[in-house]
Amino acid sequence: MTRLQGRVAVITGAGSGIGLATARRFAEEGARVVAVDISADAGEATAKEVGGIFKVLDVTDEAGTRDMFAEVVAELGSLDIVFNNAGISPPDDDSILDTGLDAWERVQKVNLTSVFLGCKYALPYMIEQGKGSIINTASFVALMGAATSQISYSASKGGVLSMTRELGVQFARQGVRVNALCPGPVNTPLLKELFASDPERAARRLIHVPLGRFAEPSEIAAAVAFLASDDSSFMTANTFVVDGGITGAYVTPL
Numbered sequence: 001m002t003r004l005q006g007r008v009a010v011i012t013g014a015g016s017g018i019g020l021a022t023a024r025r026f027a028e029e030g031a032r033v034v035a036v037d038i039s040a041d042a043g044e045a046t047a048k049e050v051g052g053i054f055k056v057l058d059v060t061d062e063a064g065t066r067d068m069f070a071e072v073v074a075e076l077g078s079l080d081i082v083f084n085n086a087g088i089s090p091p092d093d094d095s096i097l098d099t100g101l102d103a104w105e106r107v108q109k110v111n112l113t114s115v116f117l118g119c120k121y122a123l124p125y126m127i128e129q130g131k132g133s134i135i136n137t138a139s140f141v142a143l144m145g146a147a148t149s150q151i152s153y154s155a156s157k158g159g160v161l162s163m164t165r166e167l168g169v170q171f172a173r174q175g176v177r178v179n180a181l182c183p184g185p186v187n188t189p190l191l192k193e194l195f196a197s198d199p200e201r202a203a204r205r206l207i208h209v210p211l212g213r214f215a216e217p218s219e220i221a222a223a224v225a226f227l228a229s230d231d232s233s234f235m236t237a238n239t240f241v242v243d244g245g246i247t248g249a250y251v252t253p254l
């Protein structure tokens with residue numbers, strides 16, 4: 001498939017996990033990938049692998065985000081797709097009873113404020129072009145409560161959902177689509193490591209997944225490519241759930 005032929009696609013957090021898988025998928029579909037990451041090694045490796053370009057950026061940096069989009073448009077001539085995907089889930093973001101204000105604020109900045117900035121500074125280019133697709137990574141935990149709390153993470157992803165909905169509505173008639181993606185748990189290196197050292201923790205979560213396994217990053221990337229492409233041309237302000245059935249389930253198969 002070459003649904004993204006020639007389109008300029010910025011991916012934040014492209015150095016690892018879902019961002020890396022999406023960079024691969026976008027490139028396979030013909031996009032010109034701009035890999036953005038705070039980690040120069042990881043981001044550069046992604047850009048090299050997919051024949052794209054790398055921009056080092058901390059997505060919480062307002063001036064840096066504004067300048068990155070300006071550079072992309074100056075260098076590549078357009079801005080067609082933005083995947084605001086960079087996010088963190090640090091261990092000190094836990095139960096509300098144990099989580100300090102510093103952890104709360106750090107997670108809000110990286111997971112939510114960054115999406116505000118990524119949309120704020122991408123939208124003017126897309127509005128001018130009369131076309132564009134923005135995909136913001138939320139999570140299934142924006143839709144469901146978990147007894148295994150990561151309080152700031154869940155709240156930040158809820159914020160991503162409502163912000164995305166509002167932007168999708170506001171800019172619909174200017175040709176810009178804005179959708180949120182809600183992945184279920186994904187088999188990323190971090191999750192693999194965590195669950196290898198604590199199988200009970202994995203089992204506690206797996207029981208709730210009707211499909212009986214975690215997602216592979218490439219399965220999430222396939223959904224992002226759909227939202228980025230014109231195949232989803234009648235979708236905006238949407239909450240796109242890719243969760244192996246978790247949010248639809250009451251009793252799961254044995």
Ligand code: NAD
Nearest residue numbers: 013015016017018037038058059086087139183185186188
């Ligand atoms: P990951 O840790 O594998 O990759 C995240 C990337 O973002 C890394 O390359 C990291 O260097 C980069 N990054 C972190 N902070 C940054 C910053 N301030 N500026 C720029 N880059 C930064 O993560 P992942 O599992 O692929 O998750 C990607 C997104 O998907 C996140 O928003 C996460 O919350 C969301 N998500 C993940 C899962 C899951 O199970 N993995 C489930 C639902 C949603």
